[in-house]
Amino acid sequence: MPMTDSPLAFGIIGAGIMGERMLAAAAGQPESPVRIAAIWDPSPVALSRIAVAFPDVPQVADAAAVVAASTCVYVASPPASHLGHASAALAAGRSVFCEKPLAIDIGDARAFVAGAGASGAVNFPFASSPGVAMLERWLENGVVGTPRQLTIEVGFAAWPRPWQADAAAWLDGRAEGGFTREVVSHFLFLSQRLLGPLTELQGTVAFPEDGRSERAIDVTLRAGAIPVRLSGRVGGTEQDDHNTWTLAGDAGTVRLRDWAIPERLGADGLFAAAPDAIPNAQARPIALRRQLEGVVRMTRGEPHRLASLAEALEVQETVEAILVL
Incomplete structure (x- = not known):
């Protein structure tokens, strides 16, 4: 694999x-x-939008032309096509950065x-999140003490979320969505990364609408030795997208709220954000x-914090097990 690119030649499949x-x-x-060495999408509409926003790309x-132009290929197409594109890139001697699931x-x-x-690696941005970095510092500094309970809650006013309407055909289907x-999956990755392997799964999943994805x-x-309660609902909130990842221990409780905001539970029973906390709209581009x-370090064979293919597979195993409960 050529390593002379500075900066790295990065190709994108999926716009x-x-x-x-x-x-x-x-x-x-x-x-x-x-x-950006190249981008391709089968949709002319998507490529036209990219041409307006990024005329120099x-x-x-x-897809083969993306692979040929790149040292690392980012696979951002719908899930059913991930494996084909990723396999072709690896076969050509490229590294791969893939959206989940594999x-x-x-x-x-x-x-x-x-x-x-x-x-290869998979794009779980919590691996690079400023908010998660704060959680890790709190854990290292003993703010939680010995962890006792993890609670993950996600809620959506509707599914898919409004900004995903163009992809509803697969995002609300049983096979991919x-x-x-x-x-x-992102919160399972976070739990696995910080606390340990995911095991002892039990529970229920609801598919009340024929042909459509789950609604609850x-x-x-368990994540390592820590008991986990996980719940998700469509229609359980007026917010488009609301989530909390809350870890309670014998010394204190911390959480990540709405993807990005690290918070500590105070003596008054209220959560307070870290002084440098920023909302997801600001945190996302930093994490990406x-x-x-x-990606550059991974392609060069250097240590990195990206989600490995093995980590992503472990998350996918848990996700798919949930969906057949």
């Missing part, structure tokens, strides 16, 4: 929400760790990870920029 967000994190940024004829068939995902080696795959989950499991820095 939807995540493809465009990653593009914005890289294109035109001062001292960007990557340069090279658009190519197909595949829609868990057996295919296992086989892919078994043969992929270390030239649903909030457990799309959102809960209520499960218990750090993810790109991790």
